[in-house]
Amino acid sequence: MKEKVRAYVQEYHMLEKGDKVVVGVSGGADSICLLFMLMELKEEYALEITVVHVNHCLRGTEALEDERYVEEVCRKNGICCMIYRKDIECIAKKRKQSTEEAGREVRRECFMDAAGKVGGAKIALAHHMEDNAETMILHLARGTGLRGLGGMYPVREIWIRPLLCVSRKEIERYLKEQGILYCTDVTNFEDIYTRNRVRHNVLPFLASEVNTQAVLHMNQTMEQIRLVSDYMEDQTVSVYKEHVDEDQGRILLLSSLWGNVPKILRTMVIHRALARCAKKEKDIGQVHVSGVENLFFLQTGRKISLPYGMQARRIYEGVVVERYTQDLEEMAEKGPYRAAFRIFERKEDMEPPQKKYTKWFDYDIIKGNVEIRTRRPGDYLIIDKKGRRQKLKSYFINEKIPSQERGKILLAANGNCILWVVGYRTSSTYQIGRHTKTVLEIQIDGGEEDGRDSQSIDTGRRGK
Structure with missing residues (x-):
């Protein structure tokens, strides 16, 4: 397994000599395996490893035991360990999120905070093949585009996932062979979260009733989709430059976009325009892209409202997208x-x-x-x-x-x-x-x- 992970790291250029790496470690099998894998590569890449453990304050003494275990592993191996304690239940209520969603966001915030303190660090996460298969299924069921069907990327900006090439069974086998202990979060066995239900019911069904290699095949397909998605993103940028004008937050989609531009590229260009205007992609869906497309067939002056205080308006040259009010969150701070x-x-x-x-x-x-x-x-x-x-x-x-x-x-x-x-x-x-x-x-x-x-x-x- 070590050689498999090393080859994967090299294939996607995840690490370079002298890298600083922040590792998210919960104490569970996946993250403990990731930590020990990176320690195996530490000398080869002259890595400076920092562990980050986020205590969600949801499981009382069990959570504290996990925290102490991670600290002990780091102490024995001379690894710097940073502990964050966050009341996820309270944060979820304030943000009006599920505890699952709030936990995910808070972990990312803690990892980013640690990376900033370390300075120029990459962030390593312990997602494996089953995790990515679950992600693909959830995205497909909820509605997604090419990028979503591609699942999690091995490398995305400062985020790296060295274990995406291995299965959960391989991880457990490695830990058993090496005599490495890990913590078990009992909530992982409960079907209270959607992802858990996919993990416990959908994936086993696919493996037993459809194909024993279902997870592997899904990961291979995601790899191909990511390549297609990256290619389409490059094409989108090229078309965007030719058919879109930007001026101080005002984005004009020119009527020439309806020339010889294929529909798939046209919709991706419109989505890109909305995301750039809003400065975020969340909650910008196909219904909004279709609304902007429809404006091209309406008379000058027609307009629609969009998320994040944006407005799309039909003008002679095409469709202009801009923020016609202050951002709602900025307004909230003033009122x-x-x-x-x-x-x-x-x-x-x-x-x-x-x-x-x-x-x-x-x-x-x-x-x-x-x-x-x-x-x-x-x-x-x-x-x-x-x-x-x-x-x-x-x-x-x-x-x-x-x-x-x-x-x-x-x-x-x-x-x-x-x-x-x-x-x-x-x-x-x-x-x-x-x-x-x-x-x-x-x-x-x-x-x-x-x-x-x-x-x-x-x-x-x-x-x-």
Whole structure:
């Protein structure tokens, strides 16, 4: 196994002489194996190894035992060890994430912090072949592009994964042969996380009922997909330079993009433009790319709203993408609340959240723009399925809302039609139904309990 990992490291140029390497070590089999593999290569590459252990504070004394074990391994082998203790449950609540997602993010933050302290370090992670197969399955099931189907890369910027070429069985066999002990996290055997369910049910089924080499074949396919993805990325950059103009955050997709550019490249160019404008890729999906594509067939002046306070607008030369408000997170820092928009495809088992300040609307039937604002003359609500209207002023009177407070209440509005009186009620028109395919989610955070506030923020519009 040592020679297999060494060859893999050389193939992807993971290490160079004198490298500083931060190693994420939980104390489990995978990360302990990675640490000992790197110690095997330490002399050959003159490595300076630093171990980082993140205690998630979720398993009480068991977590402390893991922490002490990692410290002891490092002490015996003369390795610098940095311990981070993070209350993941508390962090997950604050960030409104699952503990799994919060844990993953916090670990990366700790690794980055350690790499910065060490100075110019690479970060080594212990993912193996089964991990990558699970990633491929999850990406495929949730919806992804070429890059997602390629799974985790052996090398990505400062991140390296020397064990992606080996299986979990090979790791366990190596540790047994070398007489190396490791910790066992009992939560890894529970099906409380989606990845665990894939690991315990999907992969064994594929191996026993489809092909015993399923994991190997999936990894071989991912390797090919990564090559194709990298090639397509290079082509995308080339087409982008030819058909896109950038000027101080304003990105113009020229109409020439609809010339001889293949559809796959066109969609990748649009996605790249949105990501560059937003300065992030998360939550930018195919539904947003398709929305921008559709603008090319509409008259000048038509526009749609996009994540992260972006707007795409049809002009004579093509489609311009820009931020038409400050970033929502920046706004949140200046005011007592923030608003967030999210557009996504609805799955059969998805139900609207029963939350006072998070509401879903049928994106497919919304015409024009939606914005967050306070009241204006002519505002009205649709109060029943028959389409009967009620003036917003009458609604406020019926609800006995004091007149001095009415101008402070936030509204989600489509023109003068009110989708949502924040903290009170939603319109009957735009509710989620059995035919709803696409959902617009609006979330308001930080407002007072009745949805009122002393400021109004235009968080953005979306249009069709």
